[in-house]
Amino acid sequence: MFYRDPEQIYRVSELDAFPWLIHGFGTRLADIPAQFAQLATLKQIHSSSCVAAEGRSGILGEGDALLENSPGGVVAVKTADCIPVLLVDERLRAVAAIHAGWRGTAARIVERAVEAMRERFGTRAEDLHAAIGPGIGKCCYEVGPEVAAQFGEQGRAHIDLTAANWRQLEEIGVTPSRIYASNLCTMCRAEEFHSFRRDHEAAGRLHSFVGIR
Ligand SMILES: [Zn+2]
Structure with a gap:
């Protein structure tokens, strides 16, 4: 279950159970990067490319999903309307942070990230x-x-990116009871979140992060 902590960061109560794990979804009320000396990010390009952080920090090239299993490593994605997804391998203590807009979702980036974790770490869904x-x-x-057609809709349509990513996670074998969705709309909740569609070029970015102590 998602909840907003006293630092104005959204967290998932089920993930709080892991003492080795660092995780959170930033709001416009919380400056995330200042909290971490070691933070790895990407130049995000709306692709399905996955990059292994391997303990490095800073901007690690281009892509839209960052994988990590090094103690001390924290990976993050930046969004303003796109969907941030965090993956946590409970058994191997490995994580991923994913940026899934419509392009990444249509390219099935969450599935690509699960596959990349399997190849690199031996992760099981x-x-x-x-x-x-x-x-x-x-x-x-x-x-x-054109975009609606990518999601099986005709003409202009309202697209549910959270549901689309949820379905992909289920399809690749993630247990439904271990998928948690905030269902918080960045455009509706202006006091909490940046939104590119609402604020255009003036929109800031939200940081969503996951790492290993
Ligand atoms: Zn809304």
């Missing part, structure tokens, strides 16, 4: 927890016919 953070909701995400 049944050991994963997945947290789908705040992003633009179906309420506000009306798209044109």
Whole structure:
């Protein structure tokens, strides 16, 4: 279950059970990068490319999912309407942070990230927890016919990116009871979240992070 902690960061109570894990979804009320000396990010390009952080910090090239299993490593994605997804391998203590907008979702980036964790760390889908953070909701995400067609809709339509990512996680074998969704709309909740669709070029970015102590 998602809740907002006293530092104004959203967390998932089920993930709080792991003492080795660091995780959170930032709001516009919390400056995340200042909390971590070691933070790895990517130049995000709306792709399905996955990059292994391997204990490094800073901007580690281009891509939209960062994997990590090094103690001390924290990986993050930046969003403003796109969907942030955090993966946690409970058995191997490995994690991933994913940026899933419509392009990444259509390219099935969460599945690609699970596969990349399997190849690199030996992750099994049944050991994963997945947290789908705040992003633009179906309420506000009306798209044109070209984008709608990517999600099996005709004409202009409202797209539910959280549901699409949830389905992909289930399809690759993540246990439904271990998938947590905030269902918080970044466009509706202006006091808490940045939204590109609402604020255009003036929009800031939310940091969603996951790491290993
Ligand atoms: Zn909304």
